[in-house]
Amino acid sequence: MLAALLAALVLFTQPILAVDVALDPGHSRADIGSVGGGLREYQLTLDLARRVRTRLESAHLSVRLTREDDQPLSAYTNPLAxxxxxxxxxxxxxxxxxxxxxxxxxxxxxxxQLRATETYFNPERAPEAATADYSLGALLQEHVVEALAAEVGYASLDRGVKSDLAAGKPYGHFFGLRGPVPSALVENLFLSNPDEGALLRDDATLDALADGCAQGVLEYLAGAPPAADGLE
Ligand SMILES: [Zn+2]
Structure with missing residues (x-):
């Protein structure tokens, strides 16, 4: 019994390893997000995150997903609030x-009728941090649009890199962009657009999006400083 307790304590107190890339599959079963083409956003984001992880790990980067299943990380009593x-x-x-x-x-x-790709960053940070966020967002945006054209022949409009305030979107999800490291949020395509919803039923489209996201991350990290010891 004591041994089990000690083992649990050791497990609990072990430091969490720093990773190169944290991927957040947006939404969860409690907050399903957009729906279209027979698809639900919370399922599609997890599928895409896994595809991006595979590519980044092939490039010898370490990756952590904020969720590995469909459950939310907090208690939801009102999923619409x-x-x-x-x-x-x-x-x-x-x-x-x-x-x-x-x-x-x-x-x-x-x-x-709305379609195409846009990426968000948080402009409320200190100028240096906001610049890093913008750079990360710009590389993600560029490569997602590029990969869609090159790999599936889809000329996704470049809706650009936007800040949450300028976009006037009161979505709670942008609060995820208030963490301690460079952060960006990619709205890959519109699930609510019938053509893009149909495209997203195709594995090739998800692979193209994953290639674009992974390429953006790789280029950003190639020019970014390595993880600092004790980074929180
Ligand atoms: Zn969403």
């Missing part, structure tokens, strides 16, 4: 660190 979505982002950040960067993966929702 923005405050609860915001509250969910704190354990997501906690699950992500220590890491060098944080990339949240999402699919967009809007009027059915």
């Amino acid at each position: 923005t405050e609860q979505i915001q509250a969910e982002q704190q354990p997501r950040i906690a699950a992500a660190v220590p890491s060098r960067i944080y990339v949240s993966l999402h699919f967009n929702v809007g009027p059915t």
Whole structure:
């Protein structure tokens, strides 16, 4: 009994290893996100995160996902309340660190005619941090759009790199961009657009998105400082 307790204590007190990349598959079963093409955003983001992880690990980077299954990391009593979505982002950040960067993966929702790719960063940070976030976001955006064109022949519009405030989106998910490391959120395609919803049923599209996200991360980290010891 005592041995079991001690073993549990050792396990509990072991430091969490720093990773190169934290990937946040947006949403969960409690907050399913956008829906389209017979797909649900929370399932698609986890699928995409796993594909990105495979690519980054092949490039010898260490990766952690903020969730490995469909469960939320916080208690939801009202899945539609923005405050609860915001509250969910704190354990997501906690699950992500220590890491060098944080990339949240999402699919967009809007009027059915809206389509294409956009990436968000948090402009409320100190100027240096906001610049790093913007650079990460710009590389993700560039390579996702590029990979869609090159690999599946889809000319996704470049909707650009945006800040949450300028976009006027009160989504709680942007609270995930308030962590301690360079952070960006990719809205890969619009699940609410019938054409893009259909594209997302195709594995080749998800592979293209994963290639684009992985390439953006690799290029960002190639120019970024290595993880500091004791980074939190
Ligand atoms: Zn989302």
